[in-house]
Amino acid sequence: MKSVNICFFRNIFRVHDNMSLYHAIQSKPDTLLPLVCLDPRMMDLSALNGLLKTDFKPPTTWHYGIDRCSRFRTRFIIESILDLKNNLLKRKSDLLVLYGEPEKLLPELRDFLAKKGLTLGHIHTHKEYAYEELQTELALSKDFNITFHSDTTMIHPGDVNFTFDKTPRVFTPFRKRIEAMPRPVRALLEIPKELPQFPSSGHEFKSPSTLTSRSSSSSRSRSTPADNSDLESILNKICPPFEADSRSAYPFSGGETTALSRLDYYLFGTDRIAEYKQTRNGLIGTDYSTKFSAFLAHGCISPRLIWHEIDRYESISKKPESETTSNGNTTNDDNSLGTYWVKFELLWRDYWRYLSAGFGNQIFYLHGFQSVEKLELLKKSPKETPNPASKKYTGVWLKDRETFQKWCQGTTGVPFIDAVMREMKLTGFASNRGRQNVASFLARDLYIDWRMGAEWFESYLTDHDVYSNYGNWQYVSGVGCDPRESIRHFNIIKQAKDYDPKGNYVKLWCPELKNVPTQKIHAPWIMTEEEQRRSGCVIGKDYPKPIIIVDAWKKHSLVKGGSKTNGNPSETIAGFFTNPKRKQRRL
Ligand SMILES: Cc1cc2nc3c(=O)[nH]c(=O)nc-3n(C[C@H](O)[C@H](O)[C@H](O)COP(=O)(O)OP(=O)(O)OC[C@H]3O[C@@H](n4cnc5c(N)ncnc54)[C@H](O)[C@@H]3O)c2cc1C
The missing domain is CATH 3.40.50.620 (HUPs)
Known part of the structure; x- marks a missing residue:
């Protein structure tokens, strides 16, 4: 044998x-x-x-x-x-x-x-x-x-000095513990150019019918009929190729080959990584951020390779982006380092995995990582239905399907939200800034069960990864493990004006708003009747009436936006989540 x-x-x-x-x-x-x-x-x-x-x-x-x-x-x-x-x-x-x-x-x-x-x-x-x-x-x-x-992680769980269940409950201490490690990321594994022989009978396997469990109790499992020679045509039956939307920020095809060329392009080909800190909050195009996410989610690229390639980029870059310390780590006293920030974001990816491994199923619970505390709170507070316009959060989540559908389809009447949701539905991608806003809007302004939103993301995102998706949703919805949840209630109008000051993003995905005056593009309901007529956008006819107007939006509706597309100046690496001033104001 x-x-x-x-x-x-x-x-x-x-x-x-x-x-x-x-x-x-x-x-x-x-x-x-x-x-x-x-x-x-x-x-x-x-x-x-x-x-x-x-x-x-x-x-x-x-x-x-x-x-x-x-x-x-x-x-x-x-x-x-x-x-x-x-x-x-x-x-x-x-x-x-x-x-x-x-x-x-x-x-x-x-x-x-x-x-x-x-x-x-x-x-x-x-x-x-x-x-x-x-x-x-x-x-x-x-x-x-x-x-x-x-x-799947960049930092091997066997190399850290804590077990999953002792993962720090706040990101910053987690990050600091990783950054204190002399060599946080393992060396790459060499795969030989020639692998052991493929068994000649491998493709002959034809499964006898087998009953399956759970959702499809009457379904049967099979291998391919005779062999895999026509794999492509079989896979194309599952989902035929289709043309990407010309506006897509994620027009990439799947696979290791594309992933490796994207890595090379973003680092050595274009130096885009050097500007990542300044561009990462962008909304339009392929290059404002790395677009590594789907490749990582499906393992087309190793997160460790990204880390080591960033190190290599830093060492050979004509204008070194950072200094290297004696233990091989990069210094982080200059917060404009694009390279540092990509690693920083990749650590978030690891963090959700560590937390999921440590907290088990709590990642899916309505009251999230804070289940125990929130259940106690619920016992004490009356189970009234919250008034969405009221600032008082009672801990009760709505399951209003009609409102939820408007959010999903991008017909809420709030342009920034609609643009993000339409982009996601038509391309399978949306920027991090966009995701944060639509999640905050659903959970914190509409009080809709955040898991409905997470499941919609699960369905549509090309880069869906259960840990990052549910972890981020909990975090934005205020049921995550970081106690400073109030700072993540986004003021949608302020965000839209800061990150889409001219309304270009909104106009790209909501073309019915293209002639709305820039000053009112993010709150078109404040247009006079005459303005609506002149811009060819009658609210309630050409574009929906807003399903909600939050009090806190009003003071931003007419104010000229300050562009933050080049990065938020208050962000520093060390103080990003700890700057006390951030607690006092909404993002
Ligand atoms: C509500 C919500 C749901 C999300 N769901 C997912 C998801 O299912 N899958 C997913 O990969 N990301 C998710 N993210 C995180 C983030 O939005 C995407 O990783 C990022 O937008 C992908 O674009 P990029 O590769 O250009 O990211 P870049 O900004 O270039 O970041 C580099 C890499 O770091 C990682 N990363 C960046 N931000 C985060 C983050 N907040 N959490 C975890 N990892 C991060 C990603 O792997 C990303 O590819 C979610 C964020 C929010 C707010």
């Missing part, structure tokens, strides 16, 4: 610096089977039912039944898988793609391989931290010799 190890690419679609791949070949197996298993609980595979004789149902989100995975993310994943296969072929290997629940298909695959004279040695895959993924891990652990590698 020959031995076979499996490298199971769950949601890491790359070859470089891939821990599972690296470890899968260390024991020198006779053969290596790289495997992807598209899970019908995460992606709509129903278009394959005819071909595979399956009964896959379109999956929906947990609480509010929204389509789970929009065409943007589905397509990005498909492109990433095709690129992965190509990259494996270049290393004399190949990729087997299965369609079904891994805990059902892998035992069948093992039996099949045994019949073909192959003994399954070990499965290597990466570790996840959210409920559904953990259930799958539990099921697989019972049945297999399997190792889950901590491959």
Whole structure:
């Protein structure tokens, strides 16, 4: 009998610096089977039912039944898988793609391989931290010799001096502990140019029908019919290619190859990273921020590679962006460093993973990481329905579907909100500034259950990553673990005027407002009837009446905006979240 190890690419679609791949070949197996298993609980595979004789149902989100995975993310994943296969072929290997629940298909695959004279040695895959993924891990652990590698974070959890449950409850102490480490990020793993042989019978695997669990109790799991030679046409049935919106800030195709060229472009090709601190609050175009997010979310790029490439950029850059200290860290006393701020944001990404691993399911709770405290509060306070216009927050969340739909579709009558939501719906992306504002608006101005918003993001975002999405939603909604929640109640009109002073962003996504005078573009309801007529935008007819006008907006509605697109001068690296002045005013 020959031995076979499996490298199971769950949601890491790359070859470089891939821990599972690296470890899968260390024991020198006779053969290596790289495997992807598209899970019908995460992606709509129903278009394959005819071909595979399956009964896959379109999956929906947990609480509010929204389509789970929009065409943007589905397509990005498909492109990433095709690129992965190509990259494996270049290393004399190949990729087997299965369609079904891994805990059902892998035992069948093992039996099949045994019949073909192959003994399954070990499965290597990466570790996840959210409920559904953990259930799958539990099921697989019972049945297999399997190792889950901590491959999704930049900072390896084994290298920090605290366990997940002792992760600092506030970001700044977390960041400081990481920055105090002499070498916070591990060296990259070298993957050989030639991988062990792909088992010749690999593509012959055809799963017998298997009943699946939960949402699709009558559905059946299958592999591809005969072989994977026509992988692209099968994947295209799931979601055919489509033209990106010409206004998209995220027109990138999925995959390791695009991810690596984007990294090179943003650092060495254009030096855009040097200006990141000044441009990162931008709203239009591909280059105001790195656009690494979807590549990171689907493991097309290693976060450790980004870190080390930034270090390399700093060391060879003609105008060094920072000085290097004796322990190899960069100094952070100049808060204009673009390189530092990209690393800073990447640490936020790690932080949500650490918290999710430490807090377990609380990431999905309505009262979030503050569940215990908020439940106590609720017991004491009357369960009245809050008046959205009132500043008093009672801790009761609304589930008003009609208002929620207006938010989703970008028809709230508040231009900045509508622009962000339309951009997301038409492109699968929105800027960080935009996401913060629409989240704050839904949760803090409309008091709608923040998880409805999180599920909408889950559906539409190409870069959806459960930890960053739910973590950020909790944070903005005031149920996260940082107690200074009041500073994140955004004044939408002030934000719009600061970050879109001429209204260019709003006009891009809400063309019906294109002739509205700049001074009133963010609050068009204050136009006189004559102005509405002249600008061809009658409120209530050409553009919706606002569903809410918050008192605090009024003083900003007519004031000329001060552009913050070049960065907020009050931000400093050390004091970003601790500057006491920030507590006294709304963002
Ligand atoms: C309500 C809300 C939901 C969000 N949901 C997601 C999500 O599902 N997936 C996701 O990747 N990001 C999410 N973010 C974070 C952030 O908006 C995106 O990472 C960022 O806009 C992506 O663009 P970029 O790659 O150009 O980011 P850049 O500004 O260039 O940042 C570089 C990288 O740092 C990481 N990063 C930046 N900001 C954050 C942050 N606040 N939290 C975690 N990581 C961050 C991302 O990996 C990003 O690619 C969310 C933010 C909010 C406010």
